[in-house]
Amino acid sequence: MIDIHSHILFGVDDGAKDYEESVKMLKEARKAGFDTIIATPHVKRAHFDKSAVKESMGRLRPVAESIGINLIQGYEYNISALADDSIEGAMEYCTEGTKTILLEMNGTQIVSNWERIVIHFQREGADIIIAHPERYPILYSNHDIVSRMLEVGCKLQVDLAVMLQRGLFNKEKTFVKSLLRNNCVRWAASDAHNAEDYKYFAEAFRKYADQSMCTASRNSYSELIK
Ligand SMILES: [Fe+2]
Structure with a gap:
């Protein structure tokens, strides 16, 4: 997974x-069933300094291996970085060894030219995964945008732990539920920021997902299958 x-x-x-928290996360992720993790630090503006990322990755990789996890370098690229970056520049933030981009929208907004941006990325050969569509409330009442995203070949990644939230009228959860029901979810992911998040993910995975939502597909990440 x-x-x-x-x-x-x-x-x-x-x-x-810190390092200790990363190690705790690795252990919880392993318990949750993962053997591969794509580390996706936020990139919110152009000219992002990758040196801290490289250093952190360099220290974590050996311990990840000893826990049974293959750590891969990726990024969560925020679409607002394109204000000061070109599509070619943004391709620097594909997941290591692939042409896959995890694309985050700007805050709770979907920029009106999102589709043009996606097409420009695709011309560069990119495969686009939209990070947590449930965070963009405009989608709750505009299912045509979701349909369009799928039609142009974007894949949707949900933060599965949202399904554990309480409240009958929880809009994020209702939206994710409908995406799951309509087979629109390609990837269930943790978006973990700490070890607890992996515990929530594990619980949500048991209840709401199946293995196929966490395994490599033909277009995204098939390159990572050894
Ligand atoms: Fe994230």
Whole structure:
């Protein structure tokens, strides 16, 4: 199983704050059934400094291996970084060894030219995964945008732990439920920022997902299958 969205690298964003926390996350992720994690620190602006990411990855990789986890470098690329970056520049943030981009929208908004941006990425050969569509409330009442995303070949990644939230009128959960019911979810991921998040993921996975939502597909991440 691959976790395609995780803030497991320490000291690079709002995820793990130190080495110890990253190691705890690795152990919980292993218990949750993952053997591969794509580390996806936030990239919110152009000219992102990758040195801290490289250092964190360098320290974590050996311990990950000893726990039975293959750590792969990726990023969570925020579409707002394109204000100051080109599509070619943004391709620097594909997951290591692939042409897959985990694309986050800007805050709770979907930019009106999202489709043009996706098409430009695809011209560069990119495979686009949309990070947590449940965070963009405009989609709750605009299912045509979701349909369009799927039609143009985007894959949707949900933060599965949302399904554990309480409240009958919880909109994020209702939306994820409908995506699951309509077979729109390609990837279930943790978006873990700490070890607890992996415990929530494990519980949600048992109740609401199946293995296929965490395994490599033909277009995204098939390159990672050894
Ligand atoms: Fe994230």
